[in-house]
Amino acid sequence: MVSNNVPTLEQINIEKPVAAPVILLVDDEASILSSLKRVLRPKGYVVLTAESGAAGLELLKENTVDLIISDMRMPEMTGAQFLKKAKESYPDITRILLTGYSEISATISAINEGGVYHYLQKPWDEQDLLLTIERALEQQFLKKEAARLNALVRKQNEELLTFNARLEKQVQARTEELRQTVLFLEKGQEEIKQNFLTMLKVFSSLIELRSGMLGGQSDRVSALGRRLGKKFQLTEGQIQHLGIAGLLHAIGKIGLPDELIRKPQEKMTGEESRMFMNHAVKGHMVLTPLASFGEISEFILHQHERYDGRGLPSGIAGDQIPLGSRILALARDFEALRSGAIAAQPLPLEKAIQVIKSQSGIRYDPSVVEAFVALVNEEDSLLREKSREVKSRDLEAGMKLAEDLRTGEGVLLIVKDSVLTQNNIQQIRKFEQLEDISLQISITIEEKKN
Template identity: 35%
Template sequence: MEDVSQKVVPARLLLVDDEPNVLSALSRMLRHEGYELHTAGDGQAALAILEREPIDLVLSDALMPGMDGVELLSRVQQQWPECLRLLLTGQCDLSATIRAINEGRIYGYLAKPWDDERLCLTLRQALQHQQAEREQKRLEALTQDQNRELAELNATLEQRVEARTQELQQTADMLEVAYRELRESYVTATRVFSSLISQRLPTRFQTNAKVGILVQAFAEELGLDEAQQHDLQLAAALYNLGKLAWNDRLIVTPAEQLSVQQRESYRRYPATGESLLMALEHMEGAAKLIRHHREHWNGSGFPDHLQGEAIPYGARLLGLAVDFIELQRGMILPRQVPRPQALELLRKFSGRIYDPVLCRAFITLCLDKAPDLENHGRPVLALETSQLKPGMILAQDIHSISGILLLHEGKQFDAHLIDKLMRLEEVEDRRYTLLVYREEEADE
């Protein structure tokens, strides 16, 4: 007899678009992903489905007659807050995206025409994030129930109390693991969003991943606590969010060659980045670092002209990493500065732009740890996909040709994942070289 309790319930998706061909294309693509699919041609039809069906995720077009996508997702957030919300937009509309973030508190957005692989990856990661939150709530409820049982047993059953205490400790450990996984899911989701931002920038100016690697290595070297490292990772992934509003000419102009008018726009981008994240409570620490990463030690920076130790420590570190990478990419001076000269420029402006103590430590790290910085100095192996084995752990993020994050550092390979990578190589007609931790490192 079949064990119904072990049956896996497929995720239930609602696709909303006023164009039948778009709904048909999405349904055809997602049919093989194992989802239970529902479709609606407008906002009212979507709400009717939500009234009678338990839906896990709504993917809605932004521009629809009558009720647009932002209004629909806002109403979904109010009535079904646990239902994930994604926006599908056919044009670069920053104001609509900001409204969707603030009013609908969306998980993310995707542009038309979409990339099938990226859309499927975003949906999978969104649903994994949702499952982690549900599991955390389930474990919290379980802990509360067990606490009540413990209170009832405490008066008469000392031995059972001891046994139950051990069970509670195990539950607490599970909660800690779930909490860590939830925090990691925030980082992963932020990296995915960061890779979407990168699509607005030329390939040479897609610096977020490099900056993230650098600040993480330095934070570990300094022994910063977990909360500080978490905020730094998120800030590094989104520090240039405010550049989304720039035109193409401003994006490709080095900072030292900006006109007076362009410089005004340039000086606003840290504050703009912070304002775009205000609605997300868990991003508050990272948003503060983004706002102040262009402040200078001598008070000549922006947007608030903070001076010395009034500048948040993480913002000082982020500013060093951003300048170090952007100097080498030709984003500050009208030429790409080689790595040694970039370090020399940091040293030259120590005490004026940069915290002198932090700058000295930063330069020492870059000199001593290179070229192993990108894997944090831990021994790694460079392998082709065909050489991967189940159980190996990824030592560096993998991005697609277009810059989309495919897998994040720390992901453990299994046979299914290896097979998917090999099929992706065939589709993209390229071969990935992957960094994985050596076996003795993975076993620690």
């Protein structure tokens, strides 16, 4: 039996269906059918009648029915048998049985086999009959509505799964597109950076030609400065600025007289020495318009300051001197000692190191000297293991330059770390033939292709 606690459509805020419910009445007595129709007519239901179970089944085939009310006692096919057949063919239709007091066992069978929603005893109470029918139809509608909503949810879930799958593919495609864009931009940025550094090296070569420095000296000052910067755990940006300052440290020499820039420093008079060191101020002035070169120009400006405070142009001492300038001063003088720019003759490695160490705490920061000595020892062994000198006739495509390739006058031909192509090799050999010279070519052993 149905519980009287079943909520109404109004209680669950669902509107009743617009179409009138269809009720099938099945009874072999015409008077019973007439009485039921009289009770139901005021409610606006669509009422179908059948005087046998077989006739009721035929009507079910031809009409959409919401509720069946069947008498129990009928000839040929009982109400229980009829409702069982109706359940088998039309399980969604709600079924109500009319029965008498003497038919309890048959009623129980009908409830079990026919899936009866409710049964009413004869004679029925009209209010009880109408209330039972109303509740049965409401429950019928709720079942249909639940089935409709479940179907709608399943459909929406399927659409959502399809949408999510499509969206995921779009996201993956967009992500891949962005990844490719980032790689393209990174490659472009790296090319711009390499072109910029190559341009600086070319410019430093022009400075060296004008100032009488050995070819590649500024590049070696730059490399040594960067390695010392790493020893002091400077930021990547500061290390890059040190490298650029090394390449451009002699830019102010362009404006010096020829006889001065080609004269060893130990042979200069006091006035000449001051005039020479003033190139740092001129270099600073040249770079001032470049806002991004602010730190670089400061390193260059103070490169001739001394740790003891007796340097130029500001006479500052110790930690007052920018660390980049302290590093640049040592790297610059080490290369000058090795090239003969300070003394009349170039000094061998050990002698140059001794001179640097002897000026610790005087010209140079002791901590920079200490890092330099350790670094020279490390780098010396590494260079012997990783590079070798070759003649142009022994070059092969795929070899990697360990040092910049320059002419005897210091003009840059190919930058360090370039991987040689067959065209590069042909150009090198043609240049040697035209100039009647033999270039010094250093290649990285690990990069040689077999």
